[in-house]
Amino acid sequence: MPRWWVTLLLLGFMLVNFADKALLGLVSKPLSEAFGLDAAGYGHVASGFYFLFSLSAFGVGLLADRVPTRWLLLVLAVIWSVAQVPIIWTTSVAVLFTTRVVLGAAEGPAYGTANHALHKWFDDEHRQLPTSILATGAAIGSVLAAPILTWIIGCFGWRSGFATVALAGVVWCLLWLTVDGEGPAAAPAPAAAPETPADDVSYLRIFFSGTWLGTALLGFAGYWGLALTVAWLPRYLQDGLGYSVSASGYLVALAWVVGGSLTFGTGALSQWLTLRGVPTRRSRGLLSAGMVAVGGVLPLVAVAVPGRLGPLILVMAGLGAAGVVFATGQTLSAEISPVKRRGAVLGLNVAVATLAGVLAPTVTGDLVQAATDPLTGFSHAFVVFSVICLVAAAVGAVIIRPQHDAARLLPSSTTLYPQEGAA
Numbered sequence: 001m002p003r004w005w006v007t008l009l010l011l012g013f014m015l016v017n018f019a020d021k022a023l024l025g026l027v028s029k030p031l032s033e034a035f036g037l038d039a040a041g042y043g044h045v046a047s048g049f050y051f052l053f054s055l056s057a058f059g060v061g062l063l064a065d066r067v068p069t070r071w072l073l074l075v076l077a078v079i080w081s082v083a084q085v086p087i088i089w090t091t092s093v094a095v096l097f098t099t100r101v102v103l104g105a106a107e108g109p110a111y112g113t114a115n116h117a118l119h120k121w122f123d124d125e126h127r128q129l130p131t132s133i134l135a136t137g138a139a140i141g142s143v144l145a146a147p148i149l150t151w152i153i154g155c156f157g158w159r160s161g162f163a164t165v166a167l168a169g170v171v172w173c174l175l176w177l178t179v180d181g182e183g184p185a186a187a188p189a190p191a192a193a194p195e196t197p198a199d200d201v202s203y204l205r206i207f208f209s210g211t212w213l214g215t216a217l218l219g220f221a222g223y224w225g226l227a228l229t230v231a232w233l234p235r236y237l238q239d240g241l242g243y244s245v246s247a248s249g250y251l252v253a254l255a256w257v258v259g260g261s262l263t264f265g266t267g268a269l270s271q272w273l274t275l276r277g278v279p280t281r282r283s284r285g286l287l288s289a290g291m292v293a294v295g296g297v298l299p300l301v302a303v304a305v306p307g308r309l310g311p312l313i314l315v316m317a318g319l320g321a322a323g324v325v326f327a328t329g330q331t332l333s334a335e336i337s338p339v340k341r342r343g344a345v346l347g348l349n350v351a352v353a354t355l356a357g358v359l360a361p362t363v364t365g366d367l368v369q370a371a372t373d374p375l376t377g378f379s380h381a382f383v384v385f386s387v388i389c390l391v392a393a394a395v396g397a398v399i400i401r402p403q404h405d406a407a408r409l410l411p412s413s414t415t416l417y418p419q420e421g422a423a
Contacts, residue, residue: 017107113343150246
């Protein structure tokens with residue numbers, strides 16, 4: 001099974017995943033009207049998606065250390081499709097909320113499990129580029145979803161969007177059935193061989209390392225921006241900046257293009273630096289912290305800039321810059337983890353980061369609801385996001401030290417990279 005075909009299929013997995021997420025923001029106004037939701041009520045429904053998201057990400061991550069990932073991914077995608085179906089006809093807020101919780105529980109483990117599956121096909125020094133390609137699934141899925149789903153919703157009504165993403169999930173499942181293995185790096189040492197200290201390292205030692213904690217914190221900041229993009233960016237464009245529904249659909253797609261380009265470009269730069277001997281504390285850690293810092297500064301500037309175009313560009317660039325950490329953070333976490341622990345390590349990394357998804361939509365909704373006008377409310381929300389990014393970037397830049405942590409946690413392994421003090 002060619003590893004780049006697997007990469008392409010896993011990219012498709014993330015395309016469907018983020019089309020599911022983007023849909024709620026695209027139908028936020030007609031859905032809110034149909035269910036009688038104000039801004040705060042819609043924010044609570046959007047946050048419901050993340051109610052079990054983090055818990056499920058860690059639980060399935062533990063399971064991924066014991067069960068073939070190709071079957072786990074198939075089950076997750078099936079649940080996605082089934083969870084969309086009730087929205088096609090329901091008028092009950094309780095059913096709406098429940099389906100969002102179920103969808104979130106199935107989508108929570110998606111990114112960590114997909115990366116665990118992908119890393120079985122690539123060695124560590126060559127993982128950053130395919131991992132970044134996988135991370136661009138968020139952008140590509142949303143770029144495709146925004147104009148296509150906006151057109152479908154305009155022609156057939158907002159409920160047709162849920163039928164469309166359910167069908168896309170089914171199609172992906174059929175394609176995924178062509179994968180017949182776990183990859184050349186799927187298994188640790190043979191069962192007959194004695195385990196090494198690296199095989200026996202505890203989860204807690206990994207979770208309390210500076211590298212893991214720093215990447216989780218950066219991921220939390222990045223995911224706060226992602227949750228804002230998914231749940232509130234269309235409303236910000238319409239109610240805050242005054243763009244039409246159709247124009248906001250294309251602008252949302254543009255925002256994902258910006259984010260995807262930054263993610264892919266940063267990932268390619270990171271791998272280029274790593275392969276040329278730059279320590280991964282710099283090529284992955286400091287690069288990630290720097291991009292999250294940029295993501296914090298730009299929306300803060302946007303709040304003070306008048307007009308529509310300037311704030312739009314700054315907000316898009318800021319949200320996109322913070323999001324690059326989803327690719328580099330997974331590679332950093334994998335770097336300090338043995339294969340037999342990697343599923344849970346990546347899963348909990350996603351779980352902690354995505355706690356931001358529980359908070360960001362509700363906090364933003366409450367701020368918009370309490371403000372004298374929508375633009376003021378969104379400005380307050382962007383200030384909160386900026387502060388989170390800047391704090392996370394400062395801490396992450398100090399405590400992310402992958403070579404140091406790998407040497408401590410994986411004493412029997414041979415590092416591929418120069419030490420952190422090397423030139």
